Amino acid sequence: MKKEIVKRKPGKAKELLLKNVTRNNLEKKIREQSDELATRSGQLKRGADREKLGADRERVSENKILKQKKELNSRSGQLKEGADREKLAEEQIHIRTKAMESTFDGIFVIDAKQSDYPIIYANPSFLHLTGYSKNEVIGKNYFLLYGSDADLRIYEEIKQTLLQGRSFHGEMMHFKKNGEKFWSLLRITLVRDKNGIVTHYVGNKTDTTLMKQRDSEIKEQREELLHVTRVGKLAEFVSSLAHEISQPLTAILSYAQAAQRMLKDREPQLQEILQYIINDDQRASEVIRRLRYLLKKTKPAFESISINSLINDTTTLIMPDIAARDKAIKFDFITNPPSIMGDRIQLQQVLLNLISNSLEAMEGSKLSHEMLIRTSLKDNETILVQVRDTGCGIPEENMKKLFTHFFTSKPDGLGMGLSISRSIVEAHGGRLDAENNPDRGATFYFTLPIIKKDKK
Amino acid sequence: MSNNIYIVDDDESVCRALKTLLMTYGFNVTTFNSAQKFFDTVTNDQPGCLLLDIHMPGIDGWETQKKVLASGSTRPVIFISAEKKDDATARAVKVGAVGFLQKPVNGQTLVDLINTTKKN
Numbered sequence: 001m002k003k004e005i006v007k008r009k010p011g012k013a014k015e016l017l018l019k020n021v022t023r024n025n026l027e028k029k030i031r032e033q034s035d036e037l038a039t040r041s042g043q044l045k046r047g048a049d050r051e052k053l054g055a056d057r058e059r060v061s062e063n064k065i066l067k068q069k070k071e072l073n074s075r076s077g078q079l080k081e082g083a084d085r086e087k088l089a090e091e092q093i094h095i096r097t098k099a100m101e102s103t104f105d106g107i108f109v110i111d112a113k114q115s116d117y118p119i120i121y122a123n124p125s126f127l128h129l130t131g132y133s134k135n136e137v138i139g140k141n142y143f144l145l146y147g148s149d150a151d152l153r154i155y156e157e158i159k160q161t162l163l164q165g166r167s168f169h170g171e172m173m174h175f176k177k178n179g180e181k182f183w184s185l186l187r188i189t190l191v192r193d194k195n196g197i198v199t200h201y202v203g204n205k206t207d208t209t210l211m212k213q214r215d216s217e218i219k220e221q222r223e224e225l226l227h228v229t230r231v232g233k234l235a236e237f238v239s240s241l242a243h244e245i246s247q248p249l250t251a252i253l254s255y256a257q258a259a260q261r262m263l264k265d266r267e268p269q270l271q272e273i274l275q276y277i278i279n280d281d282q283r284a285s286e287v288i289r290r291l292r293y294l295l296k297k298t299k300p301a302f303e304s305i306s307i308n309s310l311i312n313d314t315t316t317l318i319m320p321d322i323a324a325r326d327k328a329i330k331f332d333f334i335t336n337p338p339s340i341m342g343d344r345i346q347l348q349q350v351l352l353n354l355i356s357n358s359l360e361a362m363e364g365s366k367l368s369h370e371m372l373i374r375t376s377l378k379d380n381e382t383i384l385v386q387v388r389d390t391g392c393g394i395p396e397e398n399m400k401k402l403f404t405h406f407f408t409s410k411p412d413g414l415g416m417g418l419s420i421s422r423s424i425v426e427a428h429g430g431r432l433d434a435e436n437n438p439d440r441g442a443t444f445y446f447t448l449p450i451i452k453k454d455k456k
Numbered sequence: 457m458s459n460n461i462y463i464v465d466d467d468e469s470v471c472r473a474l475k476t477l478l479m480t481y482g483f484n485v486t487t488f489n490s491a492q493k494f495f496d497t498v499t500n501d502q503p504g505c506l507l508l509d510i511h512m513p514g515i516d517g518w519e520t521q522k523k524v525l526a527s528g529s530t531r532p533v534i535f536i537s538a539e540k541k542d543d544a545t546a547r548a549v550k551v552g553a554v555g556f557l558q559k560p561v562n563g564q565t566l567v568d569l570i571n572t573t574k575k576n
Contacts, residue, residue, distance in 0.1 A: 250470050250473065281560060
């Protein structure tokens with residue numbers, strides 16, 4: 001037990017050793033004095049017989065000896081008491097050392113009296129947490145363990161706080177020896193001697209990475225729930241709105257068709273006007289139908305799809321709109337693209353959304369005439385689809401919010417298109433993102449995983 | 457077969473518009489703002505096709521159809537509703553209706569469907 005402590009704490013061992021030496025010396029001295037007294041006592045006795053010294057002198061001497069003996073006994077008792085106390089202290093130290101070594105927190109001690117503030121103790125958890133070995137830690141400056149990626153401001157803050165004689169408490173990003181990041185709650189307290197001089201700093205590091213992760217997971221789940229609720233409410237709202245609007249649209253269509261029939265072969269101008277009413281009525285109905293479709297929760301029907309033909313089919317749908325806006329669309333397709341698995345209608349929805357966004361971004365500018373849809377292989381497992389426009393681009397402040405629900409930069413936008421598109425792409429195992437082009441406009445791009453041949 | 461058409465829809469304008477349209481095709485059209493009014497007025501021995509809205513206060517379209525069937529009537533029923541669920545047509549046929557049309561309904565499509573009921 002004692003050996004173990006001595007081994008672990010060289011400073012303490014020296015102290016103990018010194019104490020032991022002193023004790024041994026004292027005991028030796030006492031023994032010597034005791035022996036000497038005995039000798040002297042014998043001499044005295046013999047002297048009394050032999051030399052017949054005066055009785056008074058003899059008494060005095062004997063008293064002196066007794067007194068010295070008593071004194072020696074008392075000193076010996078004190079030594080024994082001291083040894084007992086020391087044994088207790090050793091036990092305490094052992095227990096505390098065990099506690100320090102068994103905790104999950106990383107504990108370290110810095111010598112504040114040395115100019116380079118070396119670490120003089122680090123418990124196993126500290127080594128585990130930082131990834132350094134004992135040899136790499138002991139004798140080193142604590143901040144050297146922070147790694148070159150560490151935030152120097154925190155480093156300064158810790159230093160300043162300690163130099164001002166205050167304890168430090170804060171949560172920060174730490175780096176392990178291998179560069180791996182981890183979140184840690186760090187507390188550094190000061191140890192002062194009797195005179196109030198800071199002799200050591202005791203540090204305590206708790207790994208909070210898991211806690212942080214859980215916090216953010218909970219936050220994400222909460223947001224997801226909020227989103228589901230919002231979308232659910234919106235779907236309800238849209239459904240009732242669609243119903244309310246469908247009724248007058250039904251009436252308008254029927255009236256117009258009735259009037260057309262009544263005017264059969266007469267009033268060609270009125271007939272034409274009625275046809276416009278019918279067309280616009282049907283257009284409004286189509287908007288409602290699409291809105292309903294957007295919010296409908298249907299299980300995607302996955303099938304093997306060629307991305308190029310999907311894009312061709314989709315752009316055919318929107319071509320009249322493109323022509324009406326006097327814009328052009330160019331294609332740059334990969335030849336023989338590998339098939340992807342996907343829901344045709346959902347992916348069409350994504351493409352339509354991206355194309356119509358691009359068209360809107362190019363609206364009203366003569367410089368913005370052309371958009372480009374490109375398909376390529378991102379890697380062996382992924383197809384990349386880019387929709388590149390020459391429009392007004394995306395203001396930097398909108399970049400982050402682009403895919404959040406209900407965010408829209410359009411005065412009449414719902415803020416659902418891109419967020420739904422991203423959900424669809426993600427449900428297909430891909431990713432939808434956007435960036436501004438270096439020259440003009442923006443590019444929206446998404447990835448889709450290629451069907452693996454062995455799985456086919 | 458009868459030229460009679462009965463329309464049950466809680467929206468007055470829809471009733472009037474459909475009536476106007478169907479009259480141009482030569483049908484005799486009577487409209488009702490609720491299923492109850494229809495049952496109160498039209499008896500089973502009065503022939504004619506029934507155009508039924510689904511979402512209505514009181515007795516809804518599905519319920520109305522059930523009642524029609526329960527009464528032993530063979531009256532052809534066509535559902536016309538704003539909200540079209542994927543299985544609406546199948547469900548309509550299953551409960552004995554002739555078909556399901558989504559609002560806004562195209563005049564000719566509706567007339568074609570009505571005419572098929574007359575042939576049967």
